[in-house]
Amino acid sequence: MDLVDAKRREVLKTGGVLALAAASGIIKPGDALAQEWNKAAFETKSVAETIKALGGSGSTLSSAIEITAPDIAENGAVVPIAVESKLPKTQAIAILIEKNPSTLSAEFEIPAGTDPFVSTRVKMGETSNIYALVIADGKYFHAVKEIKVTIGGCGG
Amino acid sequence: MRIHRVLAGVLTAMLPCFAPAQQDTLKEIERYRQLLQDGNPAELYEARGEELWKRGRGPKNASLERCDLGLGPGVVKGAYVRLPRYFADTDRVQDLESRLVTCMVTLQGFTTEEAKRNPFSGTGVPMLTTDPFSGVGQRSVMTDLVAWIASESRGMKIAPSMSHPKERLAYQAGENLFYYRAGPYDFGCVTCHGEEGKRIRLQNLPKMTNAKDAQRAFGTWPAYRVSEGELRSMQWRMWECVRQMRFPELEFASDASIALITYLAKKAEGGALDAPAIKR
Amino acid sequence: MVDPMRIRANMTGDKVEVKVLMSHEMETGLRKDAQGKIIPAHFIRNVTVTHGGKTVLSAQWGTSVSRNPFLHFRFKGGKPGDKVTISWADNNGEKRTDEATIAGG
16 A cells, blocks of 8 residues: 555545645645645635635525624624534634735634534724634535624724 | 814814714724724733743743732722722722732832832834834833733723712812813813814714713723724823823823822723723 | 633533633734834734533634734533643744633523
8 A cells, every 4th residue: 555545545534624625625634734724715815715715616605504693793802703503524613804904814623522612702994794704514605794893982 | 262263263174074974884884893892912911921920030030920900919800990099008099000010019129110110011103202112023011911911801800999088089180181172172081081073083072971982992992902902001091091182291100190090990890801902 | 831621611501602802913014114114914813622631712813813813612521620722823933822611600
């Protein structure tokens, strides 16, 4: 068994976005293993670009993805966002903020046995759509929610 | 009245176009605040504060464990809600931060200037170029201590002492300061905090002369302020309000600051301390 | 010296519920100081959570995760007394690892 093949099988078995990206040919297997942090994905400036950088060619809107977040954030520095996916074989969840300087905020790899659920806090520069991108069984899905960001009272 | 016209003008200029959905907006803001409660970075300050209380520091390499915050040397639990109060050893009314300055000087051997240095932590762009309290990556021993000491009074009733003549004097001075109008806008604390239903943009302004408003407002400081990315205390809140009013700077741990805090603590009497909180 | 994380791990039914608060400035690299100089980006890039030698969550973060990050997730297979280990690494090469013991439900 060729060493590269064996490594590739291992990476694909453990699952994850990088493995899928490798499988889709965008990132070569060697790169995927060496790459701890997907620099290209964190430099994208649009939702479409981000999905590509994460190994997808597009994404389907899904009602099986639930975004829990306020409609209005009193301050954009800390916006609480929770994402729960009811899609079977959820492998990864990513949070994208459309109007931010870089679209991708965070990406989580969900091994088997871990709930397809993450809750965290993100920075929003302005009112924007939040996309919860889910990679499940090698396919890409998303949900959207607009969050309004206000400026506070006394000088921000 | 000139002041009201100026204020109305200022507020109208800042009103967002949310008027029709006013109630929904306020409900959503409340929901934002609820969602924020889980996981308060104030805990990080509290952990450091507890360690700093117990660690030997300064020329005397002594800890603060003999510091008397009003309930006896070293008693921290319940001390915050009984401040400000009169202290016989300094013969003056002191709040938490001025008392910590006293202890840093007497127990640890710092100079007053050293103890008062860098009272407010800052990790971002200073709001004023003359802002002495901010700096990239700066931690503040004072802020950390305040966070922990306040946490040791969480849930307890706010009960500032008002039995000593100097305490009553401080209250009166604080009340005078609350109503004192000056500066280019002729603002006083009362301008924003003396009437029902006032707000600036979407920020509801508590009427500090109303017990329930005062309890909720006073009882949620110190707080991790997400807009600052820092934990902020009552001393900071007074300093910042005074700055917003375009007054000359309120000196950290000054008698004026203590008087204001004494007045507000008395107005908040009976409320439960819900601090360190997390807020915008 | 990097501050320790505050980790809470509790049983919720048959799952372990983890809530963690990390001390990190998460500087975006887009802000300027009083002198007009850019404050360099300084942020957590990777987070790994393990239990019993197995990775139960891994994450890659950018600069738009909030300062003093908060993270909440759940996984199966843990029981009270087990250890959950969380590690982060930032763009400056700084690292931090802390562990917590799972408390009973």
